[in-house]
Each structure stands twice: as C-alpha cells, then as structure tokens.
Amino acid sequence: MSLQQPQTRIQKKNRESILNAALGVFSDHGFRGATLDQIAAEAGLSKPNVLYYFGSKEAIYTELLSGLLETWLDPLREIDADGEPVEEILGYVLRKLQMSLDFPRESRLFANEIVQGAPHIIDQIEGPLRDLVDKTAKLFRRWSDEKRLARIEPHHLIFSIWATTQHYADFSVQVTGILQSDNDAHFADAASFLENLYRRALTPPAN
C-alpha cells in the first residue's frame, strides 16, 4: 500500500496534503486525540477520500513517523569523524536546535509518541536508532581517549543534547510564556547559551 511507485499526479498531491494536515493535527493532539475529520478538513478533503488514500488513521500515522525518523537523525549522521571533536559536536547541537526552529511539528510529533510510550516506533528505537547512537558514542569515547574531548559519558551527552534542543520546540508554549518574546528571539539566545554550555563542558583540560 505504500512501497509501490505508480503514483498518479493526483495521488501524489493528495497524499502529500493529507500527510501535511495529519502532521499538524497529530502533533497538536497525539495519536488518540487526533480525529480523521480534523485531518480531512485541514487537508481540504472528505473523510472517505482520506481513507481512500490511506487505509486507516493508523496508516497515516505510521507513514508519517517512519518517513520522519530518517530526517530527524540526519544531523547526527553529519558528524564528521575526521573533524575537530569539540567543533563537530557544537555543530551538531546547533543543527539540532535549528531543526527545532524549522520543524517544530515534527519534533512535537515524536515527543507525543515517545512520552506516551512509543507504541508505534519502539522497534525503530531499539534498532536503527540505537545502532547509530552506539556508533556515535564510540566515536566520542575515542575522541576522549585521544584527549581531544573532555571525558564525558557519551550516551548521556547525546541525551542532553536532544533534551536541550528539542525543548525549544516541544515546550515552546512554556518558553514563550516565561520569556514573553517571540520565538525567533529566543532561538538566538538559546543558540549562544547552548554553545556556551557545551563548549565549557566539552573542551578538554588545557595541559
């Protein structure tokens, strides 16, 4: 139902607008809280027509999730094993923060899914995601051994980067409610704060 290629022009357009509408609705209300009527309305289609393109509510959701996980991990893959350790990791932090700015709906979609126990993507977490994280952790450890990076537990470092960057997308209501200025202004401050924080934490001792 999804791997085939013979997409007509109309199919491509409508599937796209359904997924786009669904991204908005699912990220706002979670899987169970979202309704097909909402998605259909936002996509400008009738409910039966939405179900003509995707067999079920769950089909839309899982297609969204699996299609997005790749994109979501791209910044991590871009870390260059041959680069300067501290700068590579700081670059990752800033790319991840930028993703929270550019794709807040995607971030909240994952947040909803994982907070509620990741019932639909637990396999991908324990599979490809873990492999990539383990590989990256190994690289960080090597950098530490070579004294080019402060000694720090790599897995928890990665968790902290995810947490601090995605926070600005997932909890933007809270951030905005406290800082009382628009989102773009926060992000500039957040970027310099995080660069500051991680530079101090990651720079190896001088000697």
Place this chain on the structure above:
Amino acid sequence: MSLQQPQTRIQKKNRESILNAALGVFSDHGFRGATLDQIAAEAGLSKPNVLYYFGSKEAIYTELLSGLLETWLDPLREIDADGEPVEEILGYVLRKLQMSLDFPRESRLFANEIVQGAPHIIDQIEGPLRDLVDKTAKLFRRWSDEKRLARIEPHHLIFSIWATTQHYADFSVQVTGILQSDNDAHFADAASFLENLYRRALTPPAN
C-alpha cells in the same frame, strides 16, 4: 466542589484512588486520549461513581494539574540565596532529577499538557511560574555579578535543567531502549553526568 473540607472517610479514600488512577491514564494518553472508563476501571469504581466524586473528566484533570504544579516547583524554591552558588544549583539539578525518578507519571502528565499547547494551565505558566523563574533568574545574575558563578544566561540555564532532568522521565522509553538496562542504573549515571556537565559550565573562571 473542591475547596470544601467536609470530607468523609469514604470520600477521601475514593477521591484519592480516582486521582491516582487518573494520573496513570492521563500521563499515558494525554487528556483527549484518556477515557473515563479506563480511569474508573483502574480505580476499581464504576463510571457513574467516578462522576459522583468529580463532576466531569475535565474536573479530574484540572484538579490533578493544579495540585501538582506546586509540588513540581518545590525544588526550585529550595534554592538558598545565601548558599554557595554552584552547589546550590547542582543541588537543584539533582533534586529535579530525583523527582523524575520518583514521580515519572507526574512529569509525563505535564509533558503531555505542555507539548499539546498547555490549554489548561497556560495561566499558571504566565503567572506564578514565570514569577518564580524570574526571581530565580535575578538571583543567578547577581551571583554571576559577584563572580561566584560563571556568566551564563539564567533563563536558558533553567530551561536546560528542566529539559535534561525531565528527559529521563518523559522519554524514558527512548532512554531505556537505547541503553538496554533498567531505569535505576541509568539514573546513577545520569546524576554523575549532569553534575559533571553543570559543574564545568557553572564554576567561575579561576582568576
């Protein structure tokens, strides 16, 4: 409906078990995703009986939220303005982390609420919460001015502490899926990682 005192023994017991059951269900599925039948079943009561104690689904939810926000902010209030800056903040980090261990359901309840736009507690965020944060931020800035704390943007520091500590409750499925060991083991590592991270970031320059 909630401020009165004349609670009988039975009222106290049943309201308590309803709130406890609701905490589990709401934190697992969010407000819209949770159902009264689930809550009633988990509390060991019939649905009409649940509605006898709380007038509506929303009444249960808001009572939970407002009752919890206080507890949730306690660790922040415990910061001693007369203490040693770095140690005070590190203590806060560890207390907050401990809360994620002890009260993961409460943490996920807030996470769900805020990710979905905080429709029920936006007032408390822009009111009491912001006031407390601003007050604490002012304290941090003073400490920085006195050179007893590294220069760092206080609001974003607080955000990062929330993000990194609550991450272990809100995204525990992901953490467990990647680390493949039980929760208690993670927390010991997380504690030493976070202490390490923030000590380096907060300790003022030597000179």
Place this chain on the structure above:
DNA sequence: TTAATTATTGACCAAACGGTCAGCAAGACG
C-alpha cells in the same frame, strides 16, 4: 467516442465516548 480506470462523496454503521438519572444500598446518628 468509448471504455476502463481512478477519484470522490453522501449516507450509513457499530462501537466508544462523556455524561445523566431514577432508584437502590449502606452508613451515620438520634
């Protein structure tokens, strides 16, 4: 033009939902 395929919809369905209510059971209390 025609025939086949693809796209779309109104009407409908069973299940699940939050909530109501009349009536019954159980404690509290004199």
Place this chain on the structure above:
DNA sequence: CGTCTTGCTGACCGTTTGGTCAATAATTAA
C-alpha cells in the same frame, strides 16, 4: 429501632469516532 444523608449502579442518551459502501464524477487510454 427508624430516619436521614451519603454512596453507588444499571440502564440509558446524544454525540463523536473510525470505517464501509454503493453510486457517481472525473480522468486517462484506446
């Protein structure tokens, strides 16, 4: 004991939900 309040429930209601289907409209291919 009897009375009064509190606690509890089965049956029910209107609405919303995800999903179906037969019929129709639009597009494509010959």
